[in-house]
Amino acid sequence: MATDSASACIRQTERFGAHNYQPLPVVIASGQGAWVLDVEGRRYLDCLAAYSALNFGHRHPALVAAAHAQLDRLTLTSRAFHNDRLGEFMERLATLAGTQMVLPMNTGAEAVESAIKVARTWGYRVKGVPTDRARIIVAANNFHGRTTTIVGFSSDPGARDGFGPFTPGFDTVLYGDAEALAAAITPETVAVLIEPIQGEAGVILPPEGYLAQVRRLTAEHGVLFIADEIQSGLGRTGATFECDNAGVRPDLYLLGKALGGGIVPVSAVVGESSVLGVLRPGEHGSTFGGNPLAAAVGIAVVDLLETGEYQSRARELGAVLGRRLEELVGAGVQSVRVRGMWAGVDIDPDLATGHRVCELLAERGVLAKETHGSTIRLAPPLVITAEEIDWAIDQLREVLAELS
């Protein structure tokens, strides 16, 4: 698939870049909506959407216009000063989430790290946990990012081995097991941190009612419920937040990826002022967090989400995706899990690895990514059409037939 100029780009990347990724041999040069073009002008349907950072597609006109307008005016101030976009962004985002305060950061991992700090200091200042004794409960098979604290509570050896020593203070329970969670809570527990759907683990949906049980248990024990909606949030699952689908409201939402409209990294911790209000000046920050360019794009993202259009597209077209994927069960696919426009597809491991299936899909013009082993993840931009979904699943069917 890699042509001469693509090969040159790949060689250069391999030669000068650290080898912390194993990308498919596709070199993308431009994109619009759900489609990208490689350096040779070959078209691919993007069914990964940068792990949900491109929920609104490549270069959504309203988002690009907001970024251009801001680029022409002001891009960075640092938080040493106020800027005239950040307040509006935070008010609009807090309102969208039906809550009060926002702590703006840049990447998803930073939002997670920030929430850990907030939860610990909330534990000491509000809950009365003795200094340095705070504990946070996390789920097995979680994925919350790549910093050392976060990989320290990962159960994936590939993410954690070789990077210790790790930060103490985390307890791991089985995902989806409310009894295990109840048993793990102690007076020193300050928070439960979970993904409402485990994306990297393979788009794993918890059992019905689990998130409501997490909410009930955390409320009963005076423990914060932190929902990492960095991948599940902002339209992907057919609602603004996956927690909406479950009818629960966490104490803190962690947002990232699509919050930056696929243009700039924007993340945030969003929640009640009784929790986020514990931070005092000088205790936390980031040079780029809350910059005016990020805020301008973030406001435009909130504008799009307020229409409800993307959430309903994810619901309606997600039903098409689910129906088409179900047809493949028994024909090279062992099982599928779908919520909104997000699917985990378990390929028969006797047939091929997920990586191999993604290579063959790319040869047919469909970009997707494996999670682990033989599971692939589909997360197309929410601007994709029903016809394009049909075409993508036809390509998957052909790939599976080829491999059988």
Ligand SMILES: Cc1ncc(COP(=O)(O)O)c(C=O)c1O
């Ligand atoms: C649920 C979840 N949390 C956190 C992160 C980390 O985000 P980032 O890669 O922007 O640091 C990810 C990234 O995939 C994620 O899926």
